[in-house]
Amino acid sequence: MTSVRDTELNDVSLKEKAIELTQNLVRFPSITPDDAGSFDYICGYLEQLGFTCKEVTRQGVRNLIASKSFGAGKTFAFAGHLDVVPAGPLELWTSPPFAAEIISERVYGRGVADMKGGIACFIAAVESLLTRCDTGTLMLLITCDEEGEAEHGTASIMDTLNALGDEHLPDYCLVGEPSSKARLGDTVKIGRRGSLSGHVRVFGQQGHVAYPHNCQNAAHGAIVLSRRLVALQWDSGTVTMPGTSLQITQLNSGEFVDNTVPGTTDICFNIRYSSRHTEQSLKKLISDTLHSDEIRCEIEWQRPCAPYFNEANKFVDTLNLAIENTVGIRPILTTDGGTSDGRFIASARTEVIEFGLRNENIHQVNESASLSDIGDLALIYKHMIAAFCVSDMRANIQFESIDEALIL
Numbered sequence: 515m516t517s518v519r520d521t522e523l524n525d526v527s528l529k530e531k532a533i534e535l536t537q538n539l540v541r542f543p544s545i546t547p548d549d550a551g552s553f554d555y556i557c558g559y560l561e562q563l564g565f566t567c568k569e570v571t572r573q574g575v576r577n578l579i580a581s582k583s584f585g586a587g588k589t590f591a592f593a594g595h596l597d598v599v600p601a602g603p604l605e606l607w608t609s610p611p612f613a614a615e616i617i618s619e620r621v622y623g624r625g626v627a628d629m630k631g632g633i634a635c636f637i638a639a640v641e642s643l644l645t646r647c648d649t650g651t652l653m654l655l656i657t658c659d660e661e662g663e664a665e666h667g668t669a670s671i672m673d674t675l676n677a678l679g680d681e682h683l684p685d686y687c688l689v690g691e692p693s694s695k696a697r698l699g700d701t702v703k704i705g706r707r708g709s710l711s712g713h714v715r716v717f718g719q720q721g722h723v724a725y726p727h728n729c730q731n732a733a734h735g736a737i738v739l740s741r742r743l744v745a746l747q748w749d750s751g752t753v754t755m756p757g758t759s760l761q762i763t764q765l766n767s768g769e770f771v772d773n774t775v776p777g778t779t780d781i782c783f784n785i786r787y788s789s790r791h792t793e794q795s796l797k798k799l800i801s802d803t804l805h806s807d808e809i810r811c812e813i814e815w816q817r818p819c820a821p822y823f824n825e826a827n828k829f830v831d832t833l834n835l836a837i838e839n840t841v842g843i844r845p846i847l848t849t850d851g852g853t854s855d856g857r858f859i860a861s862a863r864t865e866v867i868e869f870g871l872r873n874e875n876i877h878q879v880n881e882s883a884s885l886s887d888i889g890d891l892a893l894i895y896k897h898m899i900a901a902f903c904v905s906d907m908r909a910n911i912q913f914e915s916i917d918e919a920l921i922l
Contacts, residue, residue, distance in 0.1 A: 528642045528896065529889030533621065535559075535634035536888055537614035539596070540623035546597035546661040547575045552630075553596060556580075556656060559637065563644060565654070570674050575666040578656040579674065587650030590902040591684035591864075592895075593668065593855060594633040594691075595660035598625035599877050606879045620882045627883045628876040632690025635888060639895035647903040653684050660855055668855040680863055686829050687866045688898060689856045692873035698887045699837040699894070703868035704830055705755060705823035705849040706856060708787045710796055711763075711816040713780060714739065716809060720777030729775040733767045735809040736779035740765065742803050743783060749790050755823060755849040758787040789821045819853045822860035829865050836897035837869075840890050845869075869894075 542552035553576045557567045560580045570577040581589075601611035601624045609615040611624040621631070633656065640652060659667030675682050693703045716736040721729025740762055751757030762783045767776035785796060797815060804811055824830065830847065837845055860866040871883050871891055 524642075525893060528638055528892050529885075531641065532631075532635045532638040532888050532892035533616075533885055535638055536621055536626060536631045536883075537616075537623075539630035539634055540614035540621070540625055541612055542596075543612045544596050544598055544625070544658065545600055547659040547666070549576050549596055549658040553578065553656075553658060556596070556633070556637075560654065563637075563641060565652075568674075570670055572666040572670040575657070575659040575670070577658065577667055577671045578654065579671060580654040580656070581651060583651040584647040584903055585649045588685040588902065589651040589653055589683075590899070591653040591655055591687040591859075592633075592636045593655040593687055593689045593859060594629050594636070595657045595667065595855065596625075596630065596633070597658045597661045598628070598630070599661050600624075602879050608880050611881075616885070619885050621885065621888065622880060622882045624881055626881055627692045627871045627873060628881070629690050629692060629870055631883050631888055632692070632870040632891065635892040636688075636690060636895045638892045639899055642892075642896055643899050643904055646906070647899070648905050650903045652899065652903060655684075655687070655859070657855065664855065668858045672858050683861070683863045684859075685864065686902070687856070687859050687864055688833070688895075689854060689859070689866060689868040690870040691854050691856075691868045692870045692876055693851075693868050694870065694872040694887075695874070696872075697841070697843065698872060698890055699841045699843050699845055702830065702833060702837070702845040702847055703849060703851065703854075703856075704825075704847045705789070705860075705866075706819075706821060706851065706853055707756060707758075707849060708789075708791070708793070708821035708857075709784065709817065709819040709853050710787065710793060711782070711784045712800060713782050713814045713816060714804065714811050715814075716779045716781065716811045718775070718777050718779075718810075721775045723773050723775055726775065729777075731775045732779040733776050735806075735811070736765060736767070736781050738809060739804055739806070739811065740781055743781070743800070746799070746803060749788055751788050755788050755821075756786075758785065758791060760785045787821065789823045791821075793818050793820060819857050821849075822857055822866060823849065824860070824865050824867055827865070830867055832901045833867060833869060833894075833898060836894045836901070839897060840893045 544550040565580040657667035718730035718732030748758035764782035767779040
């Protein structure tokens, strides 16, 4: 039997709860895509808070849609992942990577910053306001497949929600990826560039190097095509979104024999592109660039990720002011970095922004986060939840850069 907790955490208790939950989550060795028990822990905790939990499983990957409605209004979602990258050499860690020990006011462990700490902070913030929420709906979208191929994680969550209809999609979504750099709150990501990888196979005729007239060197053809790709001119981007770039990531003519002309050579590349391009326009541009009457090749496209961009609007302003009120700084708005699960969630219906702990040591040995950062992040998330779901608290929020409080 589940029950809604009837106690409200004050700010000190909120910080303590966020640290406790962070430690509890880190202690599950959930190396992608294995949840290692963390999924059931999260489900059980949210059910005690009165959330309805729906498991979405695809190809053995467990995903969670948890929601709780407090009344009429918009739906505010938090998205995150429980899976982590491998710990690396255990002997290099100051403490065991899944022990979540506190050393010199920092929690150490794989996934502390990326991003179990973010999940813990949001859940603690929800718990701190639970008895005061009286409008709108809160939703948590949690996956165990973000650090790997990300084929069966948040994408499957959104497939499930889309199949139910637009009314089941969140209006706003905060992704808890570690966006901060030098200080907690210094950076908010309001979008990401798109990503598109290509694998070009260039065909020639294998033969002996002493008789070049009897063969066609695929490596030479690959060099010609590579130069064309590198010579492409791209946009320089905008203030908030870096420009487009193409990087060749591999050239491979197969097993090396110094007296043999290769019959095939592979060119692999990746394009990180701004919102000025689309997947289809890039595919046409690259195909036209590679076309040649003298060089025969074929291309296979891989891992397309569409860009998304969120204008600096009321949703962004709400987060900016929550950060300023908590840590006293105004964040930089950016779209830099790699791809994230925000690309699966962003749509004409759903606005997406990303904000979480510092990313200075994610994926590294001795990944860690300071206790003060964890506590402050929980407070920032509390302000965000209040702006959406607590009528009397929302009325007291001061909005300096917009005319009125966020209307839900």
